[in-house]
Amino acid sequence: MRGSADVTRERILEHARAQFGATGFERTTIRSVAKAAGIDPALVMRHFGTKEGLFAAAIEISLELPPPAALPIDELAERLAEHFVRLWDSTPALQILLRTAATHPLGAERMRAVFTDQVAPWVARLPAGGGETGDTGTDDTGTGDSGTDGSETASVRAALVASAVLGFALCRYVIEIPALAAMSPQQAATHLGPSIALHLH
């Protein structure tokens, strides 16, 4: 029984992810997670210190974005859509993140982090469609230039891609609008693809 701590820790995390994802931060209680894992609530505290610690551990996540291949943009977008749908169907942590980003400051912050660390750089590495000057740095505020369409700052394009993906996920997995929730993964990807492509152009 000496090295069993890690096993228990992992089992706690597993149930915590399930509950955070299903009901959000507030409605998930240390006690309910402990009961689901078949242990004492105090043990959860021993492992993660605090409820927020457990939460933080539960939403460690990687989007595993494929390296931006040299494909036509439409095809690239379709691949990306397939990737996201597959990931979303198989990764509870993503639903946790989406649910808690809406209500808990920590969730929103983590979601921003995933965006700035993973999505934004990926889009920035892409050849700009319009004819952008390529400034992708720590430029946060909208830089005055409000082109009617087409060429945009990389960070803006990245944010729009994120909004397309998150909006789709929100409607399909969280709000569960019937028309979207009932789709097969392939259908879903087919419908999400063009939305992504629009903002990569």
Add this chain to the structure above:
Amino acid sequence: MRGSADVTRERILEHARAQFGATGFERTTIRSVAKAAGIDPALVMRHFGTKEGLFAAAIEISLELPPPAALPIDELAERLAEHFVRLWDSTPALQILLRTAATHPLGAERMRAVFTDQVAPWVARLPAGGGETGDTGTDDTGTGDSGTDGSETASVRAALVASAVLGFALCRYVIEIPALAAMSPQQAATHLGPSIALHLH
């Protein structure tokens, strides 16, 4: 002091909306709303019966969609985008709805209701871009036909429009991705427009 109940009721609702919108359902307490309104918690119960009653009253909402004018679709989408941005900037109830749709069953249900009662019929009334047969009835499940692009069921197109709008709102108002949150209303509408147009075509 005889007819002051309505005034008080309205003040309660005002503060309730602010708090639900800022922190979601769980973190908003009857006590904190009462304190903000300068009254006793018990009075809130007298007016709304229960916390869920207060919540339900706080998210009565109308999108006030303009009648679908006979405009080119791109222009129509742009108008719609402006309308949504303006509405979102001025209506706390919308933020409440978005925040709570992610965590509370009642919120999700209400969001679905707003969608089916207001967005879906509006889109259905539009002339289909592709060459649709015009079945706009209570057809919920994806009806097998998975065209690669273009012509789609009205309910699917409506759902995609909703996902575009909600995704944008989520990133701009809730997660507050800097590139989107910093935009002026006009800029925001300019960027949201094409996403809507894509799904109306």
Add this chain to the structure above:
DNA sequence: CCCTGGAGTCAACAGGCGTTGACCTATGCT
């Protein structure tokens, strides 16, 4: 064989929550 220390339990705490029912107060009708 004892004894150290990690793994886990137990009971309790302090505080916040939604909700309730008894109570007060002042207004407007008769």
Add this chain to the structure above:
DNA sequence: AGCATAGGTCAACGCCTGTTGACTCCAGGG
């Protein structure tokens, strides 16, 4: 003037929460 009543307060209830510290148990090294 007197009373019914709407509008509002007060103190308390039972419950659930995150968190804590003392306690038990047992594997393994000396």
